[in-house]
Amino acid sequence: MQGLAGRRVLLAVSGGIAAYKAADLVRRLRAEGAAVRVVMTARAQQFISATTLQALSGEAVRCEIFDSAAEQGMGHIELARWAEIILLAPATASTLARLAHGLADDLVSTLWLASPALKAVAPAMNQQMWRAAATQRNVQRLCEDGVLCWGPEAGEQACGDVGPGRMCEPQDLVQRMIAALNGGDLQGVNVLMTAGPTREAIDPVRYISNHSSGKMGYALAAAFAARGAQVTLISGPVALPPPAAVTTIAVVSAEEMLQAVLARVASCQLFVACAAVADYRARVVAERKLKKSERQESLWRLELEPTPDILATVAAQPLRPWVVGFAAETHDVENYALAKLQAKRLDMIACNDVSRTDIGFAADDNALVVLWQGGRRELARASKTQIAGQLVDTIVDVWRSDKR
Numbered sequence: 006m007q008g009l010a011g012r013r014v015l016l017a018v019s020g021g022i023a024a025y026k027a028a029d030l031v032r033r034l035r036a037e038g039a040a041v042r043v044v045m046t047a048r049a050q051q052f053i054s055a056t057t058l059q060a061l062s063g064e065a066v067r068c069e070i071f072d073s074a075a076e077q078g079m080g081h082i083e084l085a086r087w088a089e090i091i092l093l094a095p096a097t098a099s100t101l102a103r104l105a106h107g108l109a110d111d112l113v114s115t116l117w118l119a120s121p122a123l124k125a126v127a128p129a130m131n132q133q134m135w136r137a138a139a140t141q142r143n144v145q146r147l148c149e150d151g152v153l154c155w156g157p158e159a160g161e162q163a164c165g166d167v168g169p170g171r172m173c174e175p176q177d178l179v180q181r182m183i184a185a186l187n188g189g190d191l192q193g194v195n196v197l198m199t200a201g202p203t204r205e206a207i208d209p210v211r212y213i214s215n216h217s218s219g220k221m222g223y224a225l226a227a228a229f230a231a232r233g234a235q236v237t238l239i240s241g242p243v244a245l246p247p248p249a250a251v252t253t254i255a256v257v258s259a260e261e262m263l264q265a266v267l268a269r270v271a272s273c274q275l276f277v278a279c280a281a282v283a284d285y286r287a288r289v290v291a292e293r294k295l296k297k298s299e300r301q302e303s304l305w306r307l308e309l310e311p312t313p314d315i316l317a318t319v320a321a322q323p324l325r326p327w328v329v330g331f332a333a334e335t336h337d338v339e340n341y342a343l344a345k346l347q348a349k350r351l352d353m354i355a356c357n358d359v360s361r362t363d364i365g366f367a368a369d370d371n372a373l374v375v376l377w378q379g380g381r382r383e384l385a386r387a388s389k390t391q392i393a394g395q396l397v398d399t400i401v402d403v404w405r406s407d408k409r
């Protein structure tokens with residue numbers, strides 16, 4: 006089935022190198038049955054030609070605010086009313102800034118302001134520009150205005166840098182659009198999650214890790230996505246397929262997980278830390294494999310240092326999302342969890358009794374006690390999928406009633 010059959014999509018292209026992906030995006034949107042019209046900023050035309058996008062969309066591409074061909078020269082108002090969703094892809098730092106401030110000084114920014122349509126942005130820029138405080142503020146403001154923020158991804162950039170700022174792949178944007186247009190009460194809510202274990206290298210072949218399978222975090226990500234949330238899942242090494250309609254980012258170590266989280270935390274309303282982050286890592290990672298024969302004594306003393314606490318780092322940020330943590334304990338479970346709720350300044354904590362072999366860690370079932378300031382809910386033993394649904398219900402109920 007075509008997920009966008011009969012939908013009216015207005016694609017706004019701004020001027021970054023990722024504009025070349027707009028051609029593929031138009032093709033994929035049409036393959037899903039959408040009617041696509043394209044508008045471009047002046048700079049976008051330096052990266053991709055209007056002729057290309059016109060041929061692929063089958064519609065005239067507009068770049069100018071004043072359209073002498075349109076009746077009364079008001080083509081932009083007509084387009085603004087026509088669109089069901091406006092997607093700005095790629096969204097450059099400059100265009101994001103203009104939209105965040107409500108400027109209307111070209112066709113794209115005027116349409117944005119003039120349209121009641123659902124709106125989404127797919128940022129694409131140099132990693133330093135993305136991390137800049139001004140960009141983060143602008144994105145946060147757009148999110149507060151109800152704009153969906155899809156991406157960016159982290160990785161190698163056209164400029165040679167490595168970091169967050171790559172535009173989401175066109176197929177991912179199409180999946181997100183299908184989810185956004187086809188319902189769910191968490192539309193417009195950005196959820197950032199961590200899941201799985203982390204691996205802390207000792208040398209090129211050895212590492213410290215734990216038994217986390219990632220099942221609970223993956224089930225939770227799928228449950229959020231099923232309710233229409235935009236979910237980004239930062240995952241340690243697991244043997245699970247990425248959940249559908251979730252942006253999954255693979256990391257290995259606690260430090261990588263922290264960086265991946267910090268690069269995206271500004272645009273999320275909920276942060277859920279499900280990962281079993283290794284608590285310690287080798288103070289010095291050996292560049293070459295450590296040989297048994299090179300050691301003087303039979304005992305091996307490995308010096309360890311703590312890893313960064315990702316959850317506490319996010320919870321300590323001034324402009325922070327609503328924060329949910331997990332506590333895996335073997336005894337006195339609720340007391341430890343309550344102490345953690347206070348110490349890490351969390352909004353909610355879900356506790357797992359990992360002394361039981363029938364639930365938790367690699368098992369398919371789980372049971373949780375969920376605690377928050379002045380509240381408690383028990384989720385009785387059930388499959389991780391069912392527990393995930395109930396936990397999402399609990400998180401959303403308490404988050405929505407919290408007037409913090």
Ligand code: C5P
Pocket residue numbers: 199259278279280281282283284312313314315316317329330331332333345
């Ligand atoms: O302190 P403890 O490790 O028990 O806390 C567990 C919670 O903190 C989980 O939500 C886990 O994802 C998060 N955590 C983290 N970074 C760490 C350690 C734990 O985000 N380094």
